[in-house]
Amino acid sequence: RPTASRVRDTSLVPGGTGTKGNHVEAFRTKDRSCVMVYCPVRRKIVVDATSIKDDRIDAWKVSTKDGSFIRCDTMEKGDRMEFDPPPQGDDWVLILDAHSKRYGLPVH
Numbered sequence: 001r002p003t004a005s006r007v008r009d010t011s012l013v014p015g016g017t018g019t020k021g022n023h024v025e026a027f028r029t030k031d032r033s034c035v036m037v038y039c040p041v042r043r044k045i046v047v048d049a050t051s052i053k054d055d056r057i058d059a060w061k062v063s064t065k066d067g068s069f070i071r072c073d074t075m076e077k078g079d080r081m082e083f084d085p086p087p088q089g090d091d092w093v094l095i096l097d098a099h100s101k102r103y104g105l106p107v108h
Contacts, residue, residue, distance in 0.1 A: 005030040013037065014048045014080060028052075033098040038064075042090045049081045054098030060106050061086040062093045069106055074099055 010017050012026035012035055024045065025038045032053040037045050049057065059072035063086060070086050083094050097103045 006036070009035075009051070012048055012051065013046065015046050033101045034103065035094075035096040037094045038092075039085065039094065040091050042085045044082055044084055045094050046080055046082045047094070047096065048079065049077050049096060050079050052077055052096060052098050054100050056099035057081075058097040058099050058103070059083065060095040060097075062095060062106050063088050064091045064093060071105075 006027045006029055009026055009028045012028060013024060017024050017026065022041055022043065024040075027036045028034065028051055032051050035047060035049065035052055037047060039045055055077055056074055057077050058074050060069050061072065061083070062069040065088070068088065072083075081096075086092055095106050
């Protein structure tokens with residue numbers, strides 16, 4: 001994932017990014033091959049995935065506390081995609097990769 005090309009993009013979260021303790025941050029790469037949404041609390045995230053330039057997406061849920069991750073299935077891209085928080089709860093990042101890029105495991 002090209003980290004130098006990340007740009008903040010609040011339009012990725014169609015319901016809004018929230019306020020204070022319920023706020024999320026959304027980023028995408030300039031080439032639109034990856035979307036990342038940081039969520040400090042336990043909540044579902046709805047993402048506008050239309051900006052990802054691929055028809056299939058690899059999704060990951062990553063804990064910012066311990067770096068553990070859950071790989072979701074490769075899925076067909078939808079306009080609005082909903083993701084539940086991982087079992088470990090709060091403080092997590094949702095990563096959506098264009099399947100054709102084959103980025104692989106998220107690392108930090």
